[in-house]
Amino acid sequence: MNRQAQAAVLFLLGASLLHAATTDLYLRYVKQGLRPLVLVSGAVLIAAALATVWYERKRARAQKQHEADEGSDKDSGKDSGKDSGKDSGNSSDKDSSKNSGKDAHAHAHREPRISWLLVLPLFALILVAPPALGSYSATRTGTALQEPLAYPSLPAADPLRLSVVDYAGRAVYDHGRTLHDRRVQLTGFLALDRDGTPYLVRMALNCCAADAQPVKVALTGRIPPVLQPDTWLQITGTYTPRRAKDPVNGGPIPFIEVTEAKPVTEPTDPYDESWNN
DSSP states (O other), X not given: OOHHHHHHHHHHHHHHHHHHHHSSGGGGTBOGGGHHHHHHHHHHHHHHHHHHHHHHHHHHHHHHHHHHHHHHXXXXXXXXXXXXXXXXXXXXXXXXXXXXXXXXXXXXXOOOGGGGXXXXXXXXXXXXXXXXXXXXXXXXXXXXXXXXXXOOOXXXXXXXXXXXXXXXXXXXXXXXXXXXXXXXXXXXXXXXXTTOOEEEEEEEOSSBGGGOEEEEEEEEESOOSSOOTTOEEEEEEEEEEEEEEOTTTOOEEEEEEEEEEEEOOXXXXXXXXXXXX
């Protein structure tokens, strides 16, 4: 891979990052708050690519000028060689031949071929838009529910829209004190435990999709008769003190008494970031 190819790869990778950050594609990889960093990263890569092209053109012009100067020096050497004798001329030609051979050897040196591996993440970013983590990961990872630092006052809406993380935290650690006599509305994807227990799940992020962990709410009451994992549902229901232990890590899983459930489309941002805000 020569410098021009390296610049092309850097430019395409930077352009891909800018495209991802100016659309919703970046949400498949990192949390929403990291969007400015993705934009800056793309801009830096494009700037590096343009700087590489400029440097290479400058070096090529300098090399051409150097070769032109060497050519004029050789012509001068030949003229002076005729006056000073054949021996000195032969010695000068040998030295020139050695120097040009060294230059040719230096210019023939290539960068390692392993550098072409830089193209793989580029193709992955352009050609493959990975789906958000779903029920497969959720049923094989223990719940990551954490105790909230505080319980802000809830609006007087009916039904009350909450995130899965917020509902689970209030139901477990606040014992549902702010949820009594309230109709609650949650949105998440469906996952089925090994024994068939249905969970409404949202994957929570710290930084990026690589560290996503599930927060689960078990469903009881008027559950849909046909349950398809990874189906996104909007659940309306009420708080119940019933709880279960996650079979993976023994973490607490609260229940919700379902009164209504309907399928919805996957949201633009499929991950839940409210647990560390």
